[in-house]
Amino acid sequence: MYFMKSEARKIDVVYTWCDGSDPEFQRIKQETAKKENLQITVANADKYRYQDNDELKYSLRSVEKYAPWVNHIYIVTNNQRPKWLKENEKITIVDHKEIIPTEKLPTFNSVCIENYLVNIPGLSDLFLYFNDDIFLSKKTRPEDFFDGDKPIVRLNVFSKDSCRKLLFQSYMLSVFTSYGTVIERNSIYFPLLKPTHGVDAYSKKLILQINKKYPKIEELNTTPFRTERYFQRVIYSYEMAYVFNCPLKIYNLCTSRFNRVFSFLFGKNRIFCVEHQDREERIKKAILKIKLFKPICCCFNEVTDGRIMLQFLNKEYPLKSAFEI
Numbered sequence: 001m002y003f004m005k006s007e008a009r010k011i012d013v014v015y016t017w018c019d020g021s022d023p024e025f026q027r028i029k030q031e032t033a034k035k036e037n038l039q040i041t042v043a044n045a046d047k048y049r050y051q052d053n054d055e056l057k058y059s060l061r062s063v064e065k066y067a068p069w070v071n072h073i074y075i076v077t078n079n080q081r082p083k084w085l086k087e088n089e090k091i092t093i094v095d096h097k098e099i100i101p102t103e104k105l106p107t108f109n110s111v112c113i114e115n116y117l118v119n120i121p122g123l124s125d126l127f128l129y130f131n132d133d134i135f136l137s138k139k140t141r142p143e144d145f146f147d148g149d150k151p152i153v154r155l156n157v158f159s160k161d162s163c164r165k166l167l168f169q170s171y172m173l174s175v176f177t178s179y180g181t182v183i184e185r186n187s188i189y190f191p192l193l194k195p196t197h198g199v200d201a202y203s204k205k206l207i208l209q210i211n212k213k214y215p216k217i218e219e220l221n222t223t224p225f226r227t228e229r230y231f232q233r234v235i236y237s238y239e240m241a242y243v244f245n246c247p248l249k250i251y252n253l254c255t256s257r258f259n260r261v262f263s264f265l266f267g268k269n270r271i272f273c274v275e276h277q278d279r280e281e282r283i284k285k286a287i288l289k290i291k292l293f294k295p296i297c298c299c300f301n302e303v304t305d306g307r308i309m310l311q312f313l314n315k316e317y318p319l320k321s322a323f324e325i
Contacts, residue, residue: 009126009142010071010072010124010125010126011069011070011071011124011126011127011128011142011145011146012070012071012072012073012074012123012124012126012127012128013063013067013070013072013073013074013127013128013129013130014073014074014076014117014120014123014127014128014129014130015056015059015073015074015075015076015130015131015132016076016077016110016113016114016117016131016132017052017056017075017076017077017080017082017132018052018077018078018080019052019080019082020052021052022080025078025080028106029106029108032106032108032224032225033224033225036223036224036225052132053303053306053309053310054082054084054310055132055133055135055300055313056075056082056132057082057084057321057324058135058313058314058316058317059130059132059133059134059135059136060073060321060323060324061317061319061320061321062135062136062137062316062317063130063136064321064322064323065136065317065319066136066137066138066139066140067136067140069141069142070128071124072090072091072092072122072124073090073091073092073323074091074092074094074120074123075091075092075093075094076094076095076096076099076113076117076120077093077094077095077096078095078096078106078107079095079096081093084324084325085323085324085325086323086324086325088322088323090322090323091323092122094120094121096113098119098120098121099116099117099119099120100112100113100116100119101116104116104222104224106224107222107223107224108224108225109221109222109223109224109225109226110226111221111226111230111231111232111233112221112222112223112224114129114221114233115211115217115218115221115222117129118204118207118208118211123204124204125149125203125204125205126146126149126151126201126202126203127201127202127204128145128199128200128201128202129199129200129201129202130199131299133299133300133301133303134197134198134199134273134297134298134299135297135298135299135300135313135316135317136199136296136297137274137290137294137295137296137297137298137316138294138295138296140296144296145199145201146201147246147247149203150203150240150244150245150246150247151200151201151202151203151206151240151246152201152246152247152248152249153201153237153240153241153246153247153248153249154196154198154237154248154249154250154251154272154273155193155194155195155196155234155237155241155248155249155250155251156193156194156195156196156250156251157191157193157194157250157251158192158193158194170226170227170228170230171232173228173229174229174230174231174232175192175194175195175232175234176192177229177230177231177232178231178232178234178235178238179192179234179238181214181216181231181235182235182238182239182242182243185213185214186242186243188242188243190238190241190242193234193250194234195232195233195234195237196251196272196273196275197273197275197299197301198272198273198275198295198296198297198299199273199296199297200233200237202236203240206236206239206240206244206246207236210235210236210239210240213239214231214235216231217231217235249272251271251272271289271293271295272295272296272297273295273296273297273298273299274286274289274290274293274295274297274298274299275298275299275300275301280305280308283300283303283308283309283312284308286298286300287308287312
């Protein structure tokens, strides 16, 4: 299928964002946790999940620099607004109450918020989903994310070590739940693959069809805090790739140092997203990989000390975007 002409196709960007240092945010979060009396995972109790290091500012700079073809940007948040953000016709702040049923609020569960992104008023059928800690690393085209009206699905191969380490974590269990559910429901088989933790491409029409097919998604994914039982959003990737026949790109980067060297030496586009978590040494390694492999995007996830990350982001995206005061 040939890609539609750009003037006939709108592709929006959706962010989820919060400022976890806001006293009002913290107060309501604590009151909700006490009221619900839920078994909250360690990850949710971790303050770094909600910490704001101005990542969104630099992510928007990266979109303006490397994806100027984006139609509109929506920032989904809970009665908050970045202090540095100015009014711009290309950006809309969407409050949780505009898209999430009242009985599901307040929520501090990103999985719940993601479940209702399709309710954003005016959102284009084709859209890209960013976490606020994801940044584009080079010039992109719509064709990098969509083939006609079909999203391009990107997944990673699990290494044996990562499977063993993550086996009993709620994240891994959610991936297994999604994987097993899709296989059983469709009577098909495909290899276990994991999300890239990069930019995700979606179609509202497909998401709505998948939600209708799996009503259990809304039941398990809409608690105020993430629990031990939920569907990771990779369930949409599995369905799009293996049921709706959307293009699939599989990456196998973490299992072989040779693959990385080969990728660098011969220019193979084998890396979609460079990611890391928290510690200083891992941040430095991630920055080195970004410079060597030039991926489409990168992710700095749950950073405990933002100084090295911010030094890098200031160097990569030094100019203010049109969205900053």
